[in-house]
Amino acid sequence: MTRRRARWIGLAALAVGGGVFVSAVLAMSQRLRRLRDAEPVALHYFIPISADEFEYLGRPVRFETITPEGRPAFVRVRYGEATAALPILGLDVPALGPIERHQDWMRVLLLAGEAGESADPARLMRDGGAGSRLIVAARGPAPGLDADTWGEAHYKDWVYTIITFDPDGSLDEQRVTYRDLLSEQHSWRFAAAMNVTPALHTPAMRSSSPISYPNFGPVRRAYAAMGWTWPAAGVGALGVMVGLLVLGASLVKTPAGADPAA
Template identity: 40%
Template sequence: MSQRGVRQAGLALTILSAAVFLTAVGSMAFRLRAHYTSGQAPPNQLWWLQRTAHLEQRVDGRLLRVEPIRDEETGATTALRVVWGEASAVVPVGGAVVEELPDLRRYSSWFALLRTAPGATEEEAKAAEREGRSTLLAVVRTPPPGFDPKTWGAARYKDWRYIFLTLTPDGAIERSEATYRQLAAEPRSMHFAAAMQVTPGLFTPGMRSASPLTYPNYKPVRDDLRAMGWTWPAAGVSVLTLIAGGLLLASAGVRRPEGRGALGGVDIEPARA
């Protein structure tokens, strides 16, 4: 193909790709706007979480205490008892117990005592707390039953089991359980936000949404991709063809050497013996 033909092909491909890209991006923005304004997307609820490390304290005039249950022979911690006024509940040990650390920090990788409230700032959370919309709860992360917590139990993170103890204002303890897989289906819920406080950073939404390997598997991202439909692959392909068109235009401007020889048209004769 002549230089003129290459230039024309590159120009046509560039113009076509730019038109497709602009059309796809415009339609993508329209679709996402409709997705978030039509009620199809769940509200982006934020939660304020305040974690406490005290083994014993008084909350709203009621005693709150966390005490270890130890094996009589070895002295190792086998469970934790959460005492809330007259009520109590026992939860299993979910991971390593670092006895050298003080208070609840020795269980911090798998146990947390939290005050939660809806809101993005402390002021919003305190306002919600004054209105009685805050929740006091304990959360425990345990490995999936039947698996060694140091091997397959650590790898099968979607089967991790979370135990929630909601400490109600009337002095009762409400217990509920869910797996990581179940919680991930509701990533904007209070329980999911609380569970992430005892989840290794590698498996939190911030890390998963930043990783190119797990990004498409993050539910909010999947919902957005579904809402964008054909526009995001069209935009991606148009970028590639736009680059190809630019390369064709650039190659059309390269001047080829003239003449029969490689050195300015001078023929080089082979050396004679």
């Protein structure tokens, strides 16, 4: 093959590969934009509460760590006349303070709602706000297993207790597993639960390895949305590389004394 012919082949591969790559990337961006518009990602801003006594929507709130003799310890939650009890199933470090002592497995959070990072916590505690709510998120080990061994290892069966303080003075208590929450990764419940989930076991961290990353729900949906565009972009990029290699080879000068093939 003459250098001239190789040069034309390289230019053709470069042009075709570049055209395919650009077209695929443009189509890919449009598909991903449609996915983003169809599944908007909600950003939930939480304000941590460290006080064990305060008022919310005009009602007193109090947290007490109860350690009865001969019985398991628990955290009692009071909201006006309503009460709830959370068994202590994680670390308890009294030296850290009344709420922080349980931060390994329980958090008290004020969801800012629509106000986001510009929210005034004092106003939200007093008057509430659109999408705002006071939450207790607690994490427990997989039921039926030893809390310190297999119950901690079987993270997909962890049970989360989500308590919300309703405007009518009641406490709404819900229990969901880690596995259940994976189906609602844009919800405030999921975001609240991740506040008491070890970083190693959050979906984003568990998907950070090349093996597990494609199994992360948002990534699977993105691959599905891209469809033919991402393999086409790969083929186009390969065509560009081949074209550059052939074109570069055609520009190499023949060493002195060699039989030129031009």
